[in-house]
Amino acid sequence: MSNVKLYYFPGACSLAPHILLLETGHAFTTKQEVRGGSDELRALNPKAKVPVLTIDDTVITENIAIQTAISNLAPEKNLLGAPGSLESVRVLEWLAFLATSVHATGFGLYFRPFRFTTSSDEKAHEEIKVRAKELLKDAFDLVEEKLTGVHAVGDRFTAADAYLYVFYRWGSAIWDMEATFPKYAALAAAVQARESTIKALKDEGL
Ligand SMILES: N[C@@H](CCC(=O)N[C@@H](CS)C(=O)NCC(=O)O)C(=O)O
Numbered sequence: 001m002s003n004v005k006l007y008y009f010p011g012a013c014s015l016a017p018h019i020l021l022l023e024t025g026h027a028f029t030t031k032q033e034v035r036g037g038s039d040e041l042r043a044l045n046p047k048a049k050v051p052v053l054t055i056d057d058t059v060i061t062e063n064i065a066i067q068t069a070i071s072n073l074a075p076e077k078n079l080l081g082a083p084g085s086l087e088s089v090r091v092l093e094w095l096a097f098l099a100t101s102v103h104a105t106g107f108g109l110y111f112r113p114f115r116f117t118t119s120s121d122e123k124a125h126e127e128i129k130v131r132a133k134e135l136l137k138d139a140f141d142l143v144e145e146k147l148t149g150v151h152a153v154g155d156r157f158t159a160a161d162a163y164l165y166v167f168y169r170w171g172s173a174i175w176d177m178e179a180t181f182p183k184y185a186a187l188a189a190a191v192q193a194r195e196s197t198i199k200a201l202k203d204e205g206l
Contacts, residue, residue: 004028004073007041007052010204011169013103014051017066018204019162022196024074030203063103064095067159079159090153094160097139102167106136110174133174140171140181147183150190157194165191 008014021028037048045052045061053066060069071079081088109132113125152160168188171177178185
């Protein structure tokens with residue numbers, strides 16, 4: 001059996017692969033990271049970001065790639081949808097949307113506005129945050145519109161649900177999520193009730 005290790009930061013986007021690893025039933029270890037990344041993390045990932053997954057001597061970065069690698073550890077669970085199916089295309093569609101429109105251009109701007117301007121003026125940063133909030137509201141409205149049940153794709157849990165759950169939690173820093181996005185709230189509640197999520201949250205001290 002391969003040696004699997006996840007580098008994470010509590011509540012960060014690494015929570016999605018953490019949940020998925022627990023869903024696979026495969027043994028793994030975790031290492032909690034520090035802001036800016038430990039020397040060990042930076043040696044593995046020059047981008048100095050979590051998540052990082054190692055499988056034996058193989059280093060994998062980027063959430064979508066990591067979620068794919070984790071799904072491959074338990075192919076029978078179809079965590080990315082059944083291979084070759086439209087379902088798997090839909091899961092990938094969700095993951096790409098979440099990694100780009102929600103994480104990178106939404107929360108990226110909202111939480112770290114200073115990275116998107118050469119100005120050190122607080123007012124410039126505030127303006128970026130205002131725009132980020134608008135972009136995130138558009139993205140979450142789209143999520144709300146697209147959801148038809150408590151799973152993002154089909155009628156069972158996939159990686160898309162775990163990833164959506166992470167951003168639901170982050171959204172709570174901005175909105176009353178339950179009141180503003182009720183269908184999204186129902187999905188998040190379903191993910192939160194899973195044994196894997198309960199354990200991941202506990203392990204991350206959340
Ligand atoms: N594109 C990367 C983004 C990873 C990312 O931004 N991770 C955040 C935590 S959610 C991080 O490590 N941030 C530290 C930083 O930006 O300095 C992915 O999808 O894995």
